[in-house]
Amino acid sequence: MPELPEVEVIVKGLKNNILNLKISDLKIINKNLRYPIPNNLETLCKNKKIKNVLRRGKYGIILLNGDEHIVFHLGMTGKFRFSNKLIEKYKHDHILIKFSNGINLIYNDVRKFGSFSIIKNPIDLYNFKNLGIEPFFLEYVEDNLWKKLKQKSKDIKSILLDQGFISGIGNIYASEILYDSNIYPFKKGIKLSKKSFSLLLSSTEKILRKAISKGGVTIKDYRNVTGDLGYFKINLKVYGREGLSCNKCKSLIVKVKRGGRSTFYCESCQKK
DNA sequence: AGCGGAACCTGTCGGC
DNA sequence: TGCCGACAGGTTCCGC
Missing domain, CATH: 1.10.8.50 (Helicase, Ruva Protein; domain 3)
Structure with missing residues (x-):
């Protein structure tokens, strides 16, 4: 689906809504995306705070407090949506993230070309996948x-x-x-x-x-x-x-x- | 080594 | 109306 401008808009939208929030729970509903979602994502994210949300190429990066961070790619049809108390379930919902203030964030992806992975070294955040230069300046x-x-x-x-x-x-x-x-x-x-x-x-x-x-x-x-x-x-x-x-x-x-x-x-x- | 094309998966749309 | 094939913003892998 999304190319750089769409990912940029989505990343900004995430940042505006979840910066400094604490994750109270993360549930993998279906781990079979492009690659299996890492099993330890649930335990890793629990009680972590969102320090920042960034973009590199078509990838999004969710910086957590601590040494491990989330990198995601939306593939062709990946989307995030927010929901408050009532969590409506839709076909192709794959991840549910609950924040301590009651906001929920859901990842939905029809074609399952999206991916989630954990990245450790902050230096790698901008140098992974041999990505080329950002198209600015x-x-x-x-x-x-x-x-x-x-x-x-x-x-x-x-x-x-x-x-x-x-x-x-x-x-x-x-x-x-x-x-x-x-x-x-x-x-x-x-x-x-x-x-x-x-x-x-x-x-x-x-x-x-x-x-x-x-x-x-x-x-x-x-x-x-x-x-x-x-x-x-x-x-x-x-x-x-x-x-x-x-x-x-x-x-x-x-x-x-x-x-x-x-x-x-x-x-x-x-x-x- | 590097290229073009197939594969991955599901939904939708157009033609017959 | 119904079925079938083509097509869709992504990356990766395979064979040449």
Whole structure:
């Protein structure tokens, strides 16, 4: 489901609601997500306080007091919701977290691609999974990324989706970013001009920041923690708009499928 | 080594 | 109306 902007909105929402609260109980309802939820999560979390909630790429990090912390990934359909006294049960609820002030937080995930794990060393919080740089202030790392780009033989869209290059971009924003910078999605990364790459980085930053400010994109079942929809969908320029006309040149947006994933682009604005 | 595609799982939607 | 296949924002694994 969620790419960086959605995870950012969700993490902020969690932080606003659970910072400094004490976990009175955590129950695993179904541990069979992408990976089995660690058995000791329940005992680990009991009576711990929430020190912070952070994001790295598409991962969320719940910092607890003590030496162990929670890292989560929402996969495609992972969601959190709050409930007060009455806990309504829904299909695909997997974790229930009770706080000492009576608030409950529930993790629900239809497709079970999400994951929860425990991380110990705080230093690892930003260096796990070989995640690439966060897509902000990219002008300061442009030279590094340019060198890295030159070692790759993939097309530029695949490179954008590579979490080890820049972290946090997914299938929706990859199309949007390439459209914004007028780059053909299947052009080899190595063939990009420096100028075009520069433009790509500034588009990346621009699009993601704007999406965050709009509350993330809503397609199908995305919700933030308070159940609100994101408002970015009306701002999507190519994703899901096949057959409609390009805002810049009026030709039709096309949809191409490769490796099971759809790519949307304008054939005249994004020339090979 | 690094790439493209399949697999993982469940729900929904469109076509026949 | 009903069934079946295609498709969905994620990562990881496997074979070439």
